[in-house]
Amino acid sequence: MHAKSAKTQVEIHELIQNRWSPRAFDPDKEISQDDLLALLEAARWAPSCFNDQPWRYVVCVKAQTPVSWENALATLVEKNQQWAKNAPVLILSIAMEHFNHNGKPNRWAPYDTGAASLSLTLQATALGLIVHQMGGFDADKARAFFNLPEGCQPMSMMAVGYQADADVLSDDLKEVELAVRSRVPLEQRFYFGQWPSDLVDSE
Amino acid sequence: MHAKSAKTQVEIHELIQNRWSPRAFDPDKEISQDDLLALLEAARWAPSCFNDQPWRYVVCVKAQTPVSWENALATLVEKNQQWAKNAPVLILSIAMEHFNHNGKPNRWAPYDTGAASLSLTLQATALGLIVHQMGGFDADKARAFFNLPEGCQPMSMMAVGYQADADVLSDDLKEVELAVRSRVPLEQRFYFGQWPSDLVDSE
Numbered sequence: 001m002h003a004k005s006a007k008t009q010v011e012i013h014e015l016i017q018n019r020w021s022p023r024a025f026d027p028d029k030e031i032s033q034d035d036l037l038a039l040l041e042a043a044r045w046a047p048s049c050f051n052d053q054p055w056r057y058v059v060c061v062k063a064q065t066p067v068s069w070e071n072a073l074a075t076l077v078e079k080n081q082q083w084a085k086n087a088p089v090l091i092l093s094i095a096m097e098h099f100n101h102n103g104k105p106n107r108w109a110p111y112d113t114g115a116a117s118l119s120l121t122l123q124a125t126a127l128g129l130i131v132h133q134m135g136g137f138d139a140d141k142a143r144a145f146f147n148l149p150e151g152c153q154p155m156s157m158m159a160v161g162y163q164a165d166a167d168v169l170s171d172d173l174k175e176v177e178l179a180v181r182s183r184v185p186l187e188q189r190f191y192f193g194q195w196p197s198d199l200v201d202s203e
Numbered sequence: 204m205h206a207k208s209a210k211t212q213v214e215i216h217e218l219i220q221n222r223w224s225p226r227a228f229d230p231d232k233e234i235s236q237d238d239l240l241a242l243l244e245a246a247r248w249a250p251s252c253f254n255d256q257p258w259r260y261v262v263c264v265k266a267q268t269p270v271s272w273e274n275a276l277a278t279l280v281e282k283n284q285q286w287a288k289n290a291p292v293l294i295l296s297i298a299m300e301h302f303n304h305n306g307k308p309n310r311w312a313p314y315d316t317g318a319a320s321l322s323l324t325l326q327a328t329a330l331g332l333i334v335h336q337m338g339g340f341d342a343d344k345a346r347a348f349f350n351l352p353e354g355c356q357p358m359s360m361m362a363v364g365y366q367a368d369a370d371v372l373s374d375d376l377k378e379v380e381l382a383v384r385s386r387v388p389l390e391q392r393f394y395f396g397q398w399p400s401d402l403v404d405s406e
Contacts, residue, residue, distance in 0.1 A: 006244070006248040008241075008244040008247075008248070009240055009244060010237050010240045010241045010244060011241065012241050012244050012245045012248070012326055012329075013218065013245070013325065013326055013329040015216065015218065015325070016245045016248060016322055016325065016326060017248070019248075019250075020250075021250055034213050037212055037213045037389075038211075038213045038214065038215050040389060040393045041209070041211040041212060041213060041215050041389070042215045042216070042219045043392075043393075044211075044386050044389055044392060044393070045209040045211070045215070045219060045220070045222075045384075045386060046321060047222075047223075047224055047321075047324070047336060049338040050338075051385070051386075053386060053387055053392055055392060056392055056393075056394070056398075057392065057393045057394065058394050058395075058396070058397060058398065059393060059394065059395050059396075060395075060396060061395070064395070064396075065395060065396035067396075068395075068396040068397055095314070107313075107356075108313070108317075108338050108358065108359070110310075110311070110313040110314040110317065111298070111313040111314065111316060111317035111320075111358050111359065112317055113314060113317065114311075114313065114314035114315055114316065114317030114318040114321075115317040115318060115320060115321035117314075117318060118249060118250075118317075118318035118321045118322060119219055119321060119325075121250070122216065122218070122219065122322075122325065123215055123216055123219060126215075126216040133250060135252040135253075135311050145397075146397045146398050147397050147398045147400070148398050149398065153310075155311065155314050156311070156314065181248075182254070183247050183248060183254075183256060184256055186240075186243060186244070186247055189246075189247060189256055189258060189259055189260065190243045190246075190247070190259075190260045190262060191259070191260065191261050191262065192261075192262050192263075192264070192267070192268060192271075193261070193262075193263060193267075193268035193270075193271040194261060194271060194348075194349045194350050195259075195261065195349050195350045195351050195352065197350070
């Protein structure tokens with residue numbers, strides 16, 4: 001199975017170093033109930049502003065809730081469907097726009113939801129699972145399919161499962177799968193003391 | 204030092220289980236350059252929509268950029284200053300509102316920035332450091348102090364350092380520090396197949 005360790009100046013924890021977002025999923029390998037529960041527990045214990053826990057997740061397991069899983073797949077743009085169709089679990093992450101305790105707008109809801117999703121993702125890495133999050137889905141379809149209430153924002157569709165060999169992918173996707181992972185240089189995202197006046201973004 | 208392990212139905216990875224947000228910082232223990240770099244590398248390799256890396260971080264080290272650190276502290280609401288004043292490092296997380304590649308609005312910017320901040324935080328846990336993120340700061344002051352450009356959202360001020368005994372805190376903060384960590388029941392945040400029609404939030 002293809003691995004893509006992050007190239008860093010100093011050592012970082014192996015969970016963070018080894019996490020990446022493959023597209024090659026094994027369609028025949030289901031996730032155990034305990035492992036699925038561990039993913040959700042990891043998200044559940046993420047930090048949030050006022051401990052509001054503004055995240056919500058709709059979990060669609062192909063083997064258990066096939067209609068929901070099909071609907072989740074159908075929300076995706078076509079190029080994501082090509083590979084996500086092999087993921088045994090699709091999970092929609094959702095951010096609630098208002099605080100529970102006072103009903104006021106919660107500007108940290110997407111931020112906290114992103115943290116919870118990463119926690120879920122790193123737990124997946126710890127269990128030998130892979131997660132690939134997608135912004136390429138139709139949020140309105142998701143609202144309709146999953147009966148979402150007012151005042152929430154569908155954020156990401158997460159494909160979850162076991163990694164397969166890159167050969168399961170079409171040639172163009174396989175090329176992406178095997179490409180080197182990249183990030184812009186550290187100094188373009190992390191500044192000491194204040195925002196740099198001479199910043200030129202390489203992208 | 205007080206520990207607060209998450210209480211979960213199934214085992215989760217120790218990094219995720221043991222992370223929490225203490226307020227008791229050791230004012231005399233600085234963070235090494237390598238450890239600080241590891242925190243930033245961990246954030247740097249977080250996933251993001253289109254690999255845009257929409258996060259920015261302004262890192263204020265008391266011993267190295269004291270004016271910036273004082274300014275960072277001054278952005279905080281008074282009750283956060285009470286304890287954050289002992290943190291040797293304060294880091295402002297910022298989300299860019301537009302994609303680099305096409306200048307269009309990036310609705311995932313806070314979501315991805317939250318993920319990067321959690322990655323930083325879990326790396327801190329791995330290094331025996333603690334992180335406490337705060338939404339309680341004056342974003343306009345932060346914009347002015349750090350010379351932030353248009354089109355960005357200051358998201359959170361992160362206090363980073365080594366944990367101290369809860370006794371360094373005032374009595375009311377000590378009580379919070381020693382309180383049991385809590386989350387709402389799993390079924391109030393994680394749904395199978397679709398949004399539940401009979402949901403009653405306990406908060």
